[in-house]
Amino acid sequence: MIRAAIVGLGWWGKTVVDAVQGKSDKIAFVAGGTRTRAKAEEFCRDKKIDLRDDLDSILNDPNIDAVVYTTPHSRHEEHIKRAAQAGKHVCVEKPFTLNVASARAAIDAVKKAGVVLGVDFQRRFHPSVGEIRKRVRDGSLGTLSFCVGEVATPSGLALPKESWRTNPEETPAGAMTGLGVHLVDGFIDLCGEVDEVYCVNTRRAAPLVDDTTVFTMKHKNGVISTNYCTLASAASYCIAVFGTRGIAETMRPSLDTFRFIPVSDKPHVAGQPEIIENKGFNPVQAVMEAFAAAVQGEAPFPITHDQIIHGVAVFEAIVKSAKTGQPVKVA
Template sequence: MSMVEKTPVTAALVGLGWWGRKMARLVSAGGAEMRFVRGVDPNPDAAAFASQMGLQYSSDIGDALNDPTLEAVVLATPHSLHREQIARVVAAGKHVFCEKPLDLTRAGAEASVALCHDAGLVLGMGHERRFEPPIAEILEAAKSGRLGPLLQIEANFSHDKFLGLDPSNWRLKADQAPAGGMTATGIHLTDLAVKLMGRASDVRVVCENLASTIPQGDTMSAHIRFAGGGTAYVSATLATPFVSRFAVFGTEGWIEVRDKAHVEAPDGWVVTEGWKNQPIAVREVPPAEPVRDNLRAFARAIRGEADYPITGEDMINNIALLEAIVRSAGTGALEQV
């Protein structure tokens, strides 16, 4: 019996900036089980890129929402627009994939998650770190109990890519991207932390401007306690060359993952692990494309083949923690989540 070829999910890409273009090229290369047919961006300069990628260009998201052939919309837009855009996409009856962070407040995250759930639509999130092979191994080792009870997380995801941005860029607006590198990079680390450790209970943050004039600060560190016990230290700066390190410690073993390059152009990972009564081991993991793999998981959830692995509860817990981190970055005090 011949196999019926699966139809890719037909989608619009809203936001054709740096990250939107990364996603457009990945989807065009294949393997995401999705195809973009429309590109939306208010900047008319994006029209040339849309044409290059074979996308029908529009400056208005409404044109995509009114297209009955579209099944989904992928949002690569500023954080402050997410809640309104998600509501519009859901009202149009389309699945939605949103770049991180989902929102800047817990209330906003709860509203978006509820809208999608109640409408029976898939909500995907741009937390591609979960789809990196060695991070997926950590999640499985924790889930299976191999690591034993989890005690602590140490993580740093930093870069200096924004130092050359025009000051008018939304990524350099303290009200849109608060708390140093938190919304750019740290949000990925807290996503993993709440997945592994559960809901956070409180956090204390130090956020300083040590090496730039970035309004939201350039050097941020957060110490997080979790309701079920355990802690995490998360650092995210905007003024140091790229570094990405994620380490989790349990009673039976620990695993540390270091990225060899930014996920924009992944080059593999170095994994160091130590298990009880065994010597410490170091190995390398070859490159993969976690951004593509996340979009593929979204497409498969739309097709009903598998549940999307980032749950609404995970999304809400992460944004609740983000909201407390932003408060603590301003006060320097211990803030409840």
């Protein structure tokens, strides 16, 4: 059992704790830290988490194996470095960092310390996404032509003014940091590295943040993926990959249902679909347990350092495209 600390106990930090505490035999949270102690005291008592007053008390504790950060994005490099220097394995909320230089510096610290690094792209771990990955890898889809991703949440409509998530320096390009980076990671996994991006960003309904972001990625292998994100609609997440032999997709509103539609011998008639249900799966628990397994030496964390850095490079290019209104090559 990995003994972890959770640093950052806002709504997402609490979601991470709820996913594993008392439910996993691989990882448990024994300590926590937050900037707003009063908002977390009751939660930590209920979850039997020792709420600490400062990060040093966590990093200096030999009874803590790993630190999970759900902190503002601009702090990630600093926090990862401090954990690594203390010999703690570290997992961080997405986006990993806000620019490539920061990502490289954080990963250099992790490599120097020899600790395990995880990043919370939990949707990659869902079995429905795994079904798409399997069909991409084994050739069932034939030659890929394009992909579509859609993700939505109403959270932008009710963000409080005091939330750091309303700060455009922390959340550039509207819905990218909250939602779009999941699609970036997902399609890097399925289609490979990205060569060029184009992004359009706007504010439609949310009072404090740009809420709607659309971006297209041209992958190095020629596949095009187009992605739609909004912070101002009903919760939904779905992706689809189109190939010469069929379509593999997850169906709205969640990842619970996978569907494969084969090409038929009639050009305007779809083949008989294959449907696989994966209800009740918790991807947040899955990513935390994959991190724990990597710490235990059972299996490498499936998102590599190179993929993490490339994902940040793609994100940085998308932010630049949103600002300039022009396509941007990924560095």
